[in-house]
Amino acid sequence: MGELIGQQNRLAIAFCHPDLGLGGAERLVVDAACELASCGNSVDVYTAHHDRNRCFSETVEGSFSVTVCGNWFPRSIFGRMHALCAYMRCVLIAAYIAWTAFRRKRQYDVVFVDQVSAAVPVLCLLTSSKVLFYCHFPDQLLAKRRSQLHSLYRGVLDAVEEYTTGQAHLLMVNSMYTQGIFLETFMRLNKRGTVPSVFYPAVQLPSDEEIAEAQTTWETRLDADLAGFLHGKRVFLSINRFERKKNLGLAVHAFGILQDKYSKKAEVSQCALVLAGGYDKRLAENREHFCEIQELIERLGLQQQVRLVASFSDAQRSALLAAACAVIYTPENEHFGIVPLEAMASGRPVVACDSGGPKESIVDGVTGYLCPPQAPAFAAAMARLTDPQISAKMGREARAHVQKTFSRRVFGVKLNRVVQELSRTS
Template sequence: MADVPCEQNRLAIAFCHPDLGLGGAERLVVDAACELASHGNSVDVFTAHHDRNRCFSETVGGPFSVTVSGSWFPRSIVNRLHAFCAYVRCILIAAYIAWTAFRQYDVVFVDQVSAAVPVLRLLTSSKVLFYCHFPDQLLAKRRSRLHSIYRTVLDAVEESTTGQAHQLLVNRVFLETFGRLKKRGLVPSVFYPALSLDPDLVHFLNGKHVFLSINRFERKKSLGLAVRAFGALQGKCAEQAEVSHSVLVLAGGFDKRLAENREHFCELQELVQQLGLQDKVRLVASFSDAQRSALLAVACAVLYTPENEHFGIVPLEAMAAGRPVVACDSGGPKETVVNGITGHLCPPQATAFAAAMARLADPDTSAEMGKQARLHVQKTFSRTAFGNKLNGVVQRLAKT
């Protein structure tokens, strides 16, 4: 992408995001809103949920406003139809932007749920930018024939509405998934999320033998893989001094409103007990930004266990802190982790992860990979580069 134009207009930009909580997708939205505001644009964020006690600090008193709309529609129906409800909630947000927001936006930034795109195209004259973190259809498992039909409809809606945006920003997996858009000759821009680096904490308590997992307490994140891999590491390499003094920390987002978060947290505790790792494994729920930075500072490696995950901000955070990553050889990590240089990409098996962890338990190996990881992130994924590129995109989009 070209650099930011020298002469720019002060644009009015709105964000349409389903749930402004804590997570990689939310981090991207917050970073994008902050960066666009820092370039002199007026920015407003619209969302269906925003808990001021469980959010990124920039969303409270930051350089942009946050407005909640559509929260009256449920997040699920009898604990099902989550995707459908997310579609409806984002459509309600889009309608609110069109009818209730008393201003005209030059650009509306939509992410995660593309169903909002045609509503904005129909009801506003704004240019609509859609950021596709990862095609939703690749995350959904077909549990039954009826569910497969349900997903087929939603998948068709996702592809159709995604193609209606004026501008698409995507990860590389996009075109392989949306074949019909590829046949139409649609060429979106590959655009990576950003990361705020905190160099002062990189060296804080460096050299501790802590294996760290950062992810929400959801079953699809495969956190049990980290526990089983750590157990396998203890069993096969117990004589290795660094391994015998190692621990595993599972830290992640935890929403007490969600039954799955509560249930899976208990399931992981039971797994730890079954493997006799009570003194070696700790679960940390809903940790603060300061705790996150401190944990990254003392880790010798970060484990990222989701399979076929979307881009994933955690591997970038880990590498930015000078920590190598052990991740599944699928999805987003294949774009961010340089196998054998900034970390290891492995099959989703406990023995494979344990073998990689054994290598990274060596302080020299971990330090060298961590150094390469940080240089890789600085070169490719800095927030400044992200902000300049994104501002350039919206400036050009507004002029078309």
């Protein structure tokens, strides 16, 4: 703990995260853990779920440890109370972190908590650690009120969320959009002058050599059937979980309009659409929505031009990006959205909705297009990107933009500075 790295102390840092899967929140946690470890800090990640067959590779072979705890508590009670169970699982993670620190006789300097704020007061009570809470989006706004009884249940959880969020020593959000929503939602915190800092997520920028290699070898990284389907085509790629809020149907409808309205363009006849996304068979919505998208594709008669890919490895993600001419990102009011950054880092322009986080990460008309969430508008943007010269130029601009503003190295240096300062506060 006393060892110096440059002018900074080597800190002991823990992460408290509910489910270390393959989503955008998980990507941020993994990037933060990697970068803090690369700065010389000791980093341990604690989570209630970690499937080594469905996770980011750094969580298996990275520079930090991953400990599963609290997973004995159910994810739901008779298919209900998912939020309450998530709160309890994170409380158990927090208690385990405190027990680990006590047993080792070594407190963590900083604990990074995200998604579920219920862990914050437990850590403040049971440890001497400074607690940083990263709010991806207020949880209460993600829940539907199904009945009067459910509204009462959610009302209690909403009050707990605001109270526990306010207990953190430092608050961060992922975008100016989320900052505004935070202040509108947590009115008590707003009244007392609590304003979270904006700290953008980032991505690891592949090297020019890695991109060149991916472009020449992508077909060997995909299964033969998919590689054959994509060979010689202008590929539009959607990367998102198979969830209804991700609005994947917009991409399918837009592609249908592209085929009908812009069929006179020679490049359009050679277009294909791939919907690749996180698919967790434990989740009913993933299973149901995958089938719904399949039915939509069949109803529009696009079976020969559209493919679905349920989950993929990091190597397959790189291959799909290499095969694509552009990425289609369809969620509305997305809190931030890590996929546009990943696409632009790989030199691919992005077509996204003109709301939420993408308005802060995409430069409209330069690194991609921001469109109303309507199929004709998306189709028009896609038609422009069928031109190889336009998509290549925008791809170069996109990569330079990410390198300057959203690279993981820049993110890591800033985050290390933040935790160093936080650890020294009284």
